[in-house]
Amino acid sequence: xxxxxxxxxxxxxxxxxxxxxxxxxxxxxxxxxxxxxxxxxxxxxxxxxxxxxxxxxxxxxxxxxxxxxxxxxxxxxxxxxxxxxxxxxxxxxxxxxxxxxxxxxxxxxxxxxxxxxxxxxxxxxxxxxxxxxxxxxxxxxxxxxxxxxxxxxxxxxxxxxxxxxxxxxxxxxxxxxxxxxxxxxxxxxxxxxxxxxxxxxxxxxxxxxxxxxxxxxxxxxxxxxxxxxxxxxxxxxxxxxxxxxxxxxxxxxxxxxxxxxxxxxxxxxxxxxxxxxxxxxxxxxxxxxxxxxxxxxxxxxxxxxxxxxxxxxxxxxxxxxxxxxxxxxxxxxxxxxxxxxxxxxxxxxxxxxxxxxxxxxxxxxxxxxxxxxxxxxxxxxxxxxxxxxxxxxxxxxxxxxxxxxxxxxxxx
Amino acid sequence: xxxxxxxxxxxxxxxxxxxxxxxxxxxxxxxxxxxxxxxxxxxxxxxxxxxxxxxxxxxxxxxxxxxxxxxxxxxxxxxxxxxxxxxxxxxxxxxxxxxxxxxxxxxxxxxxxxxxxxxxxxxxxxxxxxxxxxxxxxxxxxxxxxxxxxxxxxxxxxxxxxxxxxxxxxxxxxxxxxxxxxxxxxxxxxxxxxxxxxxxxxxxxxxxxxxxxxxxxxxxxxxxxxxxxxxxxxxxxxxxxxxxxxxxxxxxxxxxxxxxxxxxxxxxxxxxxxxxxxxxxxxxxxxxxxxxxxxxxxxxxxxxxxxxxxxxxxxxxxxxxxxxxxxxxxxxxxxxxxxxxxxxxxxxxxxxxxxxxxxxxxxxxxxxxxxxxxxxxxxxxxxxxxxxxxxxxxxxxxxxxxxxxxxxxxxx
Numbered sequence: 001x002x003x004x005x006x007x008x009x010x011x012x013x014x015x016x017x018x019x020x021x022x023x024x025x026x027x028x029x030x031x032x033x034x035x036x037x038x039x040x041x042x043x044x045x046x047x048x049x050x051x052x053x054x055x056x057x058x059x060x061x062x063x064x065x066x067x068x069x070x071x072x073x074x075x076x077x078x079x080x081x082x083x084x085x086x087x088x089x090x091x092x093x094x095x096x097x098x099x100x101x102x103x104x105x106x107x108x109x110x111x112x113x114x115x116x117x118x119x120x121x122x123x124x125x126x127x128x129x130x131x132x133x134x135x136x137x138x139x140x141x142x143x144x145x146x147x148x149x150x151x152x153x154x155x156x157x158x159x160x161x162x163x164x165x166x167x168x169x170x171x172x173x174x175x176x177x178x179x180x181x182x183x184x185x186x187x188x189x190x191x192x193x194x195x196x197x198x199x200x201x202x203x204x205x206x207x208x209x210x211x212x213x214x215x216x217x218x219x220x221x222x223x224x225x226x227x228x229x230x231x232x233x234x235x236x237x238x239x240x241x242x243x244x245x246x247x248x249x250x251x252x253x254x255x256x257x258x259x260x261x262x263x264x265x266x267x268x269x270x271x272x273x274x275x276x277x278x279x280x281x282x283x284x285x286x287x288x289x290x291x292x293x294x295x296x297x298x299x300x301x302x303x304x305x306x307x308x309x310x311x312x313x314x315x316x317x318x319x320x321x322x323x324x325x326x327x328x329x330x331x332x333x334x335x336x337x338x339x340x341x342x343x344x345x346x347x348x349x350x351x352x353x354x355x356x357x358x359x360x361x362x363x364x365x366x367x368x369x370x371x372x373x374x375x376x377x378x379x380x381x382x383x384x385x386x387x388x389x390x391x392x393x394x395x396x397x398x399x400x401x402x403x404x405x406x407x408x409x410x411x412x
Numbered sequence: 413x414x415x416x417x418x419x420x421x422x423x424x425x426x427x428x429x430x431x432x433x434x435x436x437x438x439x440x441x442x443x444x445x446x447x448x449x450x451x452x453x454x455x456x457x458x459x460x461x462x463x464x465x466x467x468x469x470x471x472x473x474x475x476x477x478x479x480x481x482x483x484x485x486x487x488x489x490x491x492x493x494x495x496x497x498x499x500x501x502x503x504x505x506x507x508x509x510x511x512x513x514x515x516x517x518x519x520x521x522x523x524x525x526x527x528x529x530x531x532x533x534x535x536x537x538x539x540x541x542x543x544x545x546x547x548x549x550x551x552x553x554x555x556x557x558x559x560x561x562x563x564x565x566x567x568x569x570x571x572x573x574x575x576x577x578x579x580x581x582x583x584x585x586x587x588x589x590x591x592x593x594x595x596x597x598x599x600x601x602x603x604x605x606x607x608x609x610x611x612x613x614x615x616x617x618x619x620x621x622x623x624x625x626x627x628x629x630x631x632x633x634x635x636x637x638x639x640x641x642x643x644x645x646x647x648x649x650x651x652x653x654x655x656x657x658x659x660x661x662x663x664x665x666x667x668x669x670x671x672x673x674x675x676x677x678x679x680x681x682x683x684x685x686x687x688x689x690x691x692x693x694x695x696x697x698x699x700x701x702x703x704x705x706x707x708x709x710x711x712x713x714x715x716x717x718x719x720x721x722x723x724x725x726x727x728x729x730x731x732x733x734x735x736x737x738x739x740x741x742x743x744x745x746x747x748x749x750x751x752x753x754x755x756x757x758x759x760x761x762x763x764x765x766x767x768x769x770x771x772x773x774x775x776x777x778x779x780x781x782x783x784x785x786x787x788x789x790x791x792x793x794x795x796x797x798x799x800x801x802x803x804x805x806x807x808x809x810x811x812x813x814x815x816x817x818x819x820x821x822x823x824x
Contacts, residue, residue, distance in 0.1 A: 012585055041590045073584035080589075161810050165716055168811060172485035173424055173713040175820045177492075178453045201811065206818040236821070276688075293708045301581040305716055307810060387810030398573050398719060398799030399580060399613065406618040408587045409648070 001034040002106035004322075006054070008141075009042035009112035009119065010080065012073035012297075013155025014162075014306040015314035016141045017403075019111050020075055021068040022318020023139070024058050027107075032326050037103060040408070042079035043110070043119055046096050051103065052076075052407060064403065069311055070391050071403040072303045082115065083122050086129075093126045100134050107135045107325040111318075113142035113153070117333060117357040124331030124353060135325040138333035138353055139317055143300045146192035146360045149351035150335035154317055155300070157310030157386030160198030162302045163187055164387060166295060167202035167242065171209040174238045180288040182229060183240045186275030188299050190246040191216050192362050195299065197375045198383045199242035209240035216246035217362045218372040220255055225278070226285050228373050233288075245274045304400050308389025313346070320348045344385035413446040414518035416734070418466070420553075421454035421524035421531065422492065424485035425567025426574075426718040427726035428553045429815075431523050432487055433480040434730020435551070436470050439519075444738050449515060452820070454491035455522070455531055458508050463515065464488075464819060476815060481723055482803050483815040484715045494527065495534050498541075505538045512546050519547045519737040523730075525554035525565070529745060529769040536743030536765060547737040550745035550765055551729055555712045558604035558772045561763035562747035566729055567712070569722030569798030572610030574714045575599055576799060578707060579614035579654065583621040586650045592700040594641060595652045598687030600711050602658040603628050604774050607711065609787045610795045611654035621652035628658035629774045630784040632667055637690070638697050640785050645700075657686045716812050720801025725758070732760045756797035 004027050008016055020038075027036045036054040039045030058065050068075060083092055100108065110120050120138035127134050140147050143159035167185060174183050187196040193215030200213060211232045214220055232239045247255050256274040275292035283290040317334045324334065332350040339345045367379040394401040416439050420428055432450075439448045448466040451457030470477050480487060495504055512520065522532050532550035539546050552559050555571035579597060586595050599608040605627030612625060623644045626632055644651045659667050668686040687704035695702040729746045736746065744762040751757045779791040806813040 008588075012588060041588075044590065071584070072581045074588045077590060078588040165811055166710060166714070168814070169484045169713040169715065170709060172483070172814065172817060173709045175817055176420075176424060176453075176486045176490040178456065178489060201809075204811075206816040206821075238821070291709075293710075294706065296705045297582060297585045297703075298578060298705075298710075301585040302578070303581065304577055384809060389810070390807050395802050397613075397796060398801070399577055399616075402580070402584065404618040405584060405587055409618075409650070 001032065003035040003037060003104045004033050004107035004109065005037045005039055005046070005051070005100070005103070005105045006076065006109045007039040007042045007045060008074040008076045008078055009110060009116040010078060010142065011113070012078065012300045013141050013143050014072060014158035014300065014303045015154050015310050016111055017071045017075050018069040018311045018314035019139050019141060019154060019318040021065050022315035023109050023321055024054050025065050026319040026322035028055065028059055030322055030326055033107065037105070038076045041077040042081060043083065043096070044079040044081050045077070046099050047092060049099060067401065067403045069315055070303050070306065070393050072301045075403060075405060077408045080115070083119055086122055086126055096123065097126070097132055097134065105134060109137050109139060109321050109325070111139040111141050113144065114147055114356065114358060114360060117353055120333065121331065121353045121357040127330065135328065135330040137321045137325045137329065138356070139321050140333055140335065141314070143195055144189055144192050145194035146362065147356055148359050148361045149333055149356040151338040151346065152336060152386055154310060154314035156194060158306035159195055159299045160201065160383050161307045161387035162299055162305050163195055163198050163295065164201035165305055167199045167210060168207065170293065171202060171207050171240055174240055178237070180233065181238045182282050182286065182288055182290045183238070184275045184278050184282070184292040185210070185240065185242050186245055186292060186294040187242055188295070189216060189244040191360050193217050193244045194363060196242050196244040197363060197379050200375055200380050201384060201387060210242040211236065211239050212241045212373045213375055214241070214243045214247050214373060215363060215368060216244045216248060217365070218368055219250040220247040221250065222281060229282065229286060243274060243278060247274060303402070304393060306391055307387045308391050309344070309386055311391050316348060324350050341381060341385065344388070413444065415447040415449060415516050416445050416519035416521065417449045417451060417458070417463070417512070417515065417517045418488065418521045419451040419454045419457060420486040420488045420490055421522060421528040422490060422554065423525070424490065424712045425553050425555050426484060426570035426712065426715045427566050427723050428523055429483045429487050430481040430723045430726035431551050431553060431566060431730040433477050434727035435521050435733055436466050437477050438731040438734035440467065440471055442734055442738055445519065449517070450488045453489040454493060455495065455508070456491040456493050457489070458511050459504060461511060479813065479815045481727055482715050482718065482805050484713045487815060487817060489820045492527070495531055498534055498538055508535065509538070509544055509546065517546060519549070521549050521551055521733050521737070523551040523553050525556065526559055526768065526770060526772060529559070529765055532745065533743065533765045533769040539742065547740065547742040549733045549737045549741065550768070551733050552745055552747065553726070555607055556601055556604050557606035558774065559768055560771050560773045561745055561768040563750040563758065564748060564798055566722060566726035568606060570718035571607055571711045572613065572795050573719045573799035574711055574717050575607055575610050575707065576613035577717055579611045579622060580619065582705065583614060583619050583652055586652055590649070592645065593650045594694050594698065594700055594702045595650070596687045596690050596694070596704040597622070597652065597654050598657055598704060598706045599654055600707070601628060601656040603772050605629050605656045606775060608654050608656040609775060609791050612787055612792050613796060613799060622654035623648065623651050624653045624785045625787055626653070626655045626659050626785060627775060627780060628656045628660060629777070630780055631662040632659040633662065634693060638694070641694065641698060655686060655690060659686060715814070716805060718803055719799045720803050721756070721798055723803050728760060736762050753793060753797065756800070
């Protein structure tokens, strides 16, 4: 009998622990797997021999596995670490597979976004090249919904529900004053505008907000932006705007770039201040009250308003990853195939990791309106079912009950 | 038989509509009241003759009154309008009491904070001075919890629950990375730090965050602030800080004042950017990742994470306002008296409005620690029960179901 190892990487989502819970419970039940290990802080935890025994934590604690499903962020911690190119330097790979060998790890599960899938690609390539019998599986997660090979990513639905609910509540907050106002809501998304687009779910029979939606997929023009606002103001006192943090001008420069142009290890520009930048522009150009609201990390951590469909899928994707790995699959990512929209139905499959890693799935142009200031109904219909359902979260003394994560902080 | 009129004023809270619902239902049931009117946009709605008939909207719609209890912001809209001094100019008063007379209004209910209680004080003084038989009652609301004459204000408990829950979720989001970081969470509160203090409820057996709490009641020193962070960093990688938007230096100048010093009609400085200001200071002075998060209007509008105790009290305070007014009280504010803390028990009373209007109840010095960077346990015990209980909010297609507020936007 062999063992398995799980790690989590990249930014959190509300349901990445639901996937972890799914992997652990399937692995505990699988007769081919003896012990379930977790690496603390992603692949760095493997490199640093920082493993914990998940079997001993969870095997007699089914309740804990349930609570894990609705615990924010990442029970195993995270990292943003890019493995070196195999052709250049094999040192890290030797270290990692040495840990696998010593711990008798035959299955490695990596939950993450497109950067993490790069790690899955590299590790599986290295294993195949060196005839090492370790199955490497990727489990998708990202609030950005920008992974290829899957209809959508676990984590997106819950973030979309948070964004849409908050947008609706912001509309209530805004409509109460009888004075002209512009409210700019900045939503996460460097290159993909899926989450910003989800704000459109806040519209209903009595609420037209967000009145304008600006996405990173199409060029952003300050001139058009101000004219769009003026056009809405002709019929509506309180204008509410959803804007991706990653909107860029026609030359591809981030609107917020002037304020902050540090880039992270994967070469992504670190953004902040798109909303604030636009707030200053509007308040200089138009005579009205202006406010910008940055939804910030709440988008990826507000489990208290997560989507039950999302949690269920994230958990199932975890279960299936174990099944696929034990069946001999490797170098693949578990994926969700939508088979019907109304009622929403789906099935689980897996795809070659090379089709996923290091790529970004953007909103197709035809799902953005001609004026580049809104989305089409196809996109609304695509996102809506992913937000359906509410988990039954336990509360104690007014606060949600989440799982103890002191193992991430005690060693500090 | 006479009629009654209700209006809402100031900033929203998650439960101001629960008080409105409480007034409407008690007024509909009261044999001495014929028609229940609402003024749109507070006292301005009275001045502008912008009234709606709440009896016709709600009398046969008990479900609507239930949904109103958990509908964000203000069903009747709001205003920030200060009545002129009676001794200087009676014009507005004559207009208002003329509307009361024409609509046969014998009871006027004003839901608001300390500025709104100023309106209650002035109207009741004018009525008494001129022998006008209109009972004027104030119903407290504010997330700031800064009203005298009541143990706490409806709206504070829900905002506290949002702040504490979000603080806990931010802690999860922060602990996952194995790199030193400082996270600054900016919480509403110009002069009173009650809501910022409520962030301490996020602490539990495995979470010590927020590690530092800075309140507007005590002077803020950047020198001490940086030393406080360094002291925490000796034992903890990820430092999380709760800070009131209204913190001031020893000369009483707002820390964020340099960025924005416009003041509103009541003479309050309009603040934004305290978190951002501190973020810049920390990132210049200490070598670590720094992020600031402004909780913004979500604190007062996120009904989806409101407190059931708060909703229940807000509703009851509304009920009681009708009872007191019909019993002949005027120029008073309904208040909550805490009679026991564990288990939490309270009773409802009313207090002379002159003891409440235009005053601010701040955190007593003995509930703040000696170092001015945290609160004492007395304050935690005071806030905790106000956040208890979760309302049963209906969801449809992934989003909470709130009451239609198109009457606030259609006339635009």
